Amino acid sequence: MRDIIISVLTIGGFGAIFGLLLGVFNEKFKVEEDPLFKAIYEVLPHGECGACGFPGCHPCAQAIAEGTVPLTACVVGGDEVAQKIKKILAQQKAMSMN
Amino acid sequence: MSYLVNLAKIFVSSTIINNIVLIQFLALCSYVGLTDNLSSTLGMSYAVIFVTVSSGILAWTIDHWILIPTGLQPALQITAFILVIGSFVGLVEMYLKKASPNLYKAMGIYLPLIATNCLILGVTFINSIHNYDFIESVVSSFGVPLGYMLAMVMLAGIRERLRNSEIPQFFKGKAIAFMITGILALAFLGFAGMIK
Structure with missing residues (x-):
């Protein structure tokens, strides 16, 4: 004991x-982080599975924010996550237009 | 005087004669995975040297001041050492992310994997098994990652030259790296028996 x-x-x-x-x-x-990256990172499933080809959700979100991979990059999240990311990107676009 | 000779013996033995990669075959994952260019090789080596020296010192302190007096030495060693190593790796990761994002990106998954690198846990256990005192274990924890750096830089240099040479298609990439490692290990076997 x-x-x-x-x-x-x-x-x-x-x-x-x-x-x-x-x-x-x-x-x-x-590190000062990009708000767009942060919003995308929040949406991802945080399983850190690596199915997207990146070591984890963090670099994947960064790549989506930079536009180097399509917004359907997250395999596990599927359609649901892709739609959410699409919404975030649309919002970002509308904000930059104003 | 004989103590200094002893320290020099430990240093040479841990760096060259019992080279952690080429003789003991530990820490092979980052050794093969990160040697495609020299800059990420050097970054990884510096990170490993920092983590090994600091966790070697702290692990020795915990081992001799807490685990041995309370009689918990063999049971709790792995847990305590991994705790120390993991904390230092977290520290290095935060620092690198701030100081050089490019290196952070180049090292990718191998940076958090330093926490499970067998080299560092190996060093803390070598210090404990050989019953090194404080200064001896500092020398050993500096010498072993230096030997790792030596092996890494050698392989990285050879692989940079291999890029422009003709090698058979099925040997390209990791396969030729492992074959070079074997030949280097044979060469390092020549140092065996230099120190009794």
Whole structure:
């Protein structure tokens, strides 16, 4: 029992400390992100499956925002996600027209 | 004096004689996957050196100050070491994303995969198994990724030259890289037995 308590306390404590430090560094090294990319990233399924050919949803959303891949790039999301992305892109276009 | 000689022996042994890639055959995924151009090779090597040295130091501290006194050393080693390594990899990833987005893109999936790179966990375990003291484990955690960098740069240079040479179609890409690795490993076998 003593061993379990010690291990939970030490590993949990280290996890908490490292998590806190990483959170601080994340704020410090924050990269300004494109709002269009952010909106597309929100819509993607976040499965990080890599079926689109990118290592994860993050680079896939970036490629869609830049227009280097079609908006149907996400295989898992299918038609539903493609429609949402289409709506976002249309909104973006309307905003840039004004 | 003999302590300094001992440190030099550990350094040469971890860099060349027991080269992590070519003799122990660890960390092969990034070794073959990232050596198509020299700049991403160097970026990966610097990232691995930073993560290995810092997590080697922290892992030694945790091992000797917490795990051994509480008697939890063999049971919790993997968990504690992976925790340390993962945190440093997260730090490197955030830094690279800010400092050089191009390198971040070029390294792709291999950057987060440093966390599961067998080299770094291997170094922390080598330090623990050989019962290195603090300075010895710092030297060893610097020497091993330096040997990794040596092997990476060698393969990257050879592969850059291979681009313009005629090789059979079915050997192109990863296949020829593995064959070169085998030949390099044979060459490095010549160093075996230099230090008793």
